Amino acid sequence: MRWDNLKATGGPDTGDAGTVRALPLALPGAVARTFDTPEFRGVTFYEVQAKSLVNRVPGRSRVPFEWTINPYRGCSHACVYCLAGDTAILMADGTTRALADLRVGDAIIGTVRDGRLRRYVPTTVLAHWSTVKPAHRVTLHDGTTLVASGDHRFLSDRGWKHVTGARHGRARRPHLTTANRLAGFGALPERPVESPGYRRGYLCGFVHGDGHVSPVAPAALDRARTYATACGGLHAMAADDREFAGASVRAASAVLDWPDVPARDWRQGFVAGLFDAAGQLGPREHGGLPGFDVVDKVVVDWLVECLSVLGFATVTDGTVTRVLGGVRERVRFGLMFAPVTPTGTAAGELVRGDDGLRVTAIEPLGVDVPMFDITTGTGDFIAGGVVSHNCFARGSHTYLDLDAGHDFDSQIVVKVNAADVLRRELAAPSWPGRHLAMGTNVDCYQRAEGRYRLMPGIIAALRDHANPFSILTKGTLIARDLDLLSQAAAVTSVSVSMSVGFLDEPLWRSVEPGTPSPRRRLDVVRRFADAGFGVGVLMAPILPGLTDTPESIDATVAALAAAGAASVVPLPLHLRPGAREWYQAWLTREHPHLVPRYRQLYGDGAYTGQAYQREVAARVRLACRRHGLPTGGTGTTRQPSAGPAPEPSVPVPPAATAAPGRASTPPAAPAVPAETVEQLSLL
Structure with missing residues (x-):
């Protein structure tokens, strides 16, 4: 994708391509930029000055690495569900x-x-x-x-x-x-405007409901006093008097007389005032619906007529007039009339x-x-x-490789000062020189890297400090930095891993249309292998019923072996919340005959059962034996003469078996379990 011909479509002149936009509150000081190109239409880049770049993974995490670098945060909030x-x-x-x-x-x-x-x-x-x-x-x-x-x-x-x-x-x-x-x-009414008609209706209902006698809430009395003042200087209620001075208000016939043709806002105010004066919610077992304890037949007739006109059914039993219906009517009542007295919410209802x-x-x-x-x-x-x-973004704000989400609007946070910050952190006396993993949350070689070019500076900083690191990607843009990565590998341990789940081109176009094609990724594996890198491949996602057949797995492993891959780690598709909904919709649309199979495999969970995982692992293991490839493996490159700092052992993903890694090598990115598969598979 070419960036040098991009033109700004508006906003201040920043000397760079793109339109500067308003910022979200969560990113103070950022520059929000958009680019008028087909590839990035609808994408907003938030350029931030990061305070730190190296992140420590929480101890409770399942991932086999402790420190990460994420120069981008591709936000999965962008969704077409609007x-x-x-x-x-x-x-x-x-x-x-x-x-x-x-x-x-x-x-x-x-x-x-x-x-x-x-x-x-x-x-x-x-x-x-x-x-x-x-x-x-x-x-x-x-x-x-x-x-x-x-x-x-x-x-x-x-x-x-x-x-x-x-x-x-x-x-x-x-x-x-x-x-x-x-x-x-169904349709929810808007809260009534406190118009003169509503205020007069409220006062009429409040007084006729014996608000001057009943134990009325202070908030209702305050509202009545405010409305009385607005309706003509009716100041009879003292601030500390909990009894409504009805005699003074009754003298104001314009407020208390029944209107000849009551308007909608008057009806709403009348019901609200009457409920605040003489209303309460019924027992929960009977729906908790509003009821009015009123004995005056004229008042009851007005109440029933107002409620009926506004779409509520009622029943009068002795001295109590109740609204009929269920939780829908209770919610509508509170919205339609807006009394001060709480009318209950929908929480807890079916x-x-x-x-x-x-x-x-x-x-x-x-x-x-x-x-x-x-x-x-x-x-x-x-x-x-x-x-x-809602949008199928994660509530925990998990970030994905947005390249594969062509149906998504996206927001990408770009840490434009990443290289400078990293150099400062690597030079700090407190930094222990531990292995740094990249591509574990968002792909550091997503399309935006073509414009922002953050990775060359990051790799150079790691090279200059001889700090071991690994990169996991499905972006072919990594080939641009092959020379830099080779320089780094000459002085420290560098692991490069590529995600290639299957070869089926029509399936790739359907399920991952925004990512580089599998064949292009294989070309990258070949280039790095020719340069001396032992490239590990994360064979993910393996899609049940689509790419898990012995024939599909054998073809993929054969292609990986031909490209020079050093090892393969297979991982079946997992479906975490958010990704699950998107994939289920795609599966129902494209392969409806597989829906029962997926229900059987996943149920309400995110992972397939152990039996299926073992079956897939066995198929991959057999294919790897046929084509001379190990499963698992660290996928590391040439080692420095002094050797890297020791690293924790690499756990085997649940779907695969792996040969033990050498103690002198850092953990390989392909061994990353669920979090990485989600980021790379975009499912």
Whole structure:
């Protein structure tokens, strides 16, 4: 990819290609830059001045190395699952807020599994971003409309469904049809505006509900006093008087008289005031729905009529008038009327749906619009009153090699001063000269390296300090730095490892379309082997039912042996949360006949069973014997005369067996288990 002809599309003149953009709060002092090229359209680079580069791996981690370097952080938050910014999101306190106005840390409502059902639970917004996508409108039977991208997913009575898809071909995937019914509440009302009509209605309901006698909450009294003042100087209530001075207020007929034609805002205010004065929630076992303890028949008639007009059914039993329905009505009640008295939230209730949430239309709007998405602790949220899948980014902010995610919008943090910081850290007296692993979180040779060229400076610093290191990549750009790596290998231990999971070109284009082709990666293995490097190959991911046959494995191992690979470590596909959803959708679309097999192999977990892992390992082991390759191996290069610092032993990945590594060599990147496979496979 050529960078020298890039042109800025706006923003201040920085003397460099690209558009300077606004920064996220989490990256103060960074320069956010975009480039108007097909390869990077929609990608934002956040150029930061890093304070440190060498990271220590937490002791609880399963990886067989202690120190890492990550000059890039390719953020997996970028996702095409987006909704229009004005979509109402249900907050944990029972209110709503526009999706565009959410912030990281906000408490909202999501769902969790409860056996075969789901329950609403509070969750937290972990990330929030925007993009521009072609818009589609989804219309439900109750009138709810949702504007979303075609890739967005909603929870239906038949599982998670994309907004658009196809029954056949490459676009095949689970998608909404008019036979589907969504889960959730349906359209959620907006909080009423505190207009003059709402204030007058509130005062009328508050007084007629005997607010001057009942034990009313101080907040409700404060609201009544404020409204009374706004409605004409009704100052009868003293600040410390918990009894409403009704006699003074009753003199204001404009406030207390029943209107001839009540407006919507007056009705909302009246119900809110009456609930604050004489209302309470019923028992939980009966739905915890709002009830009104009112005896005056005129007041009850007005209450029932207002609720009916606004879409609520009621029943009057003795002195109590109750709202009918379930959790949906309780949530709607709190939003529709906004009383001071808490009306309860959806938390803890079962997720349901009804015929009102049946899909009646799905139509493209023919325009690209700004859209927003979030990552939450539960993996979903309530948008427009229905259960909506969030981005499939990890809640823990695990970062991936974004090259393979051509459907993703991406944000990449670039530590532009990486080489200088590394030199300072390597020169520090406290640095023990331990092995440094690269490519273990994000690929250090992703496409962005073609522009930023951070790795030459990093390799030179490691060479000059004779510090042992390893690189694991599937990026062919590493060949650019072959001379530098050879210089480093002359003075210290250098391990170069490439990820090549299979050779099938059509499958590669389908499952990893943004990565270099397997053949190009084999060429890199060959070049490094010819230069004297013992290149280890991480044979990952091995895809059940697709690349795990003896024929496929033998062909891959044969090609690796022909390219000069020094060792092979096989790892079957693992499906951690987030990656799992993407891969399942792809599998259902492209290879639906394999879905039952994957259910059998993975169940609800991220890994296949030990029996399958042993079977795959045996196939790879036999193929390696046929072609003269060891499995496992360290994949190291020429050793320095003095020898590197001793390193911990390398654990064998669960899917493979390995020959013991030599004590004088550093641990090879191919032996990295789950974290590396996720980064490299993008699944």
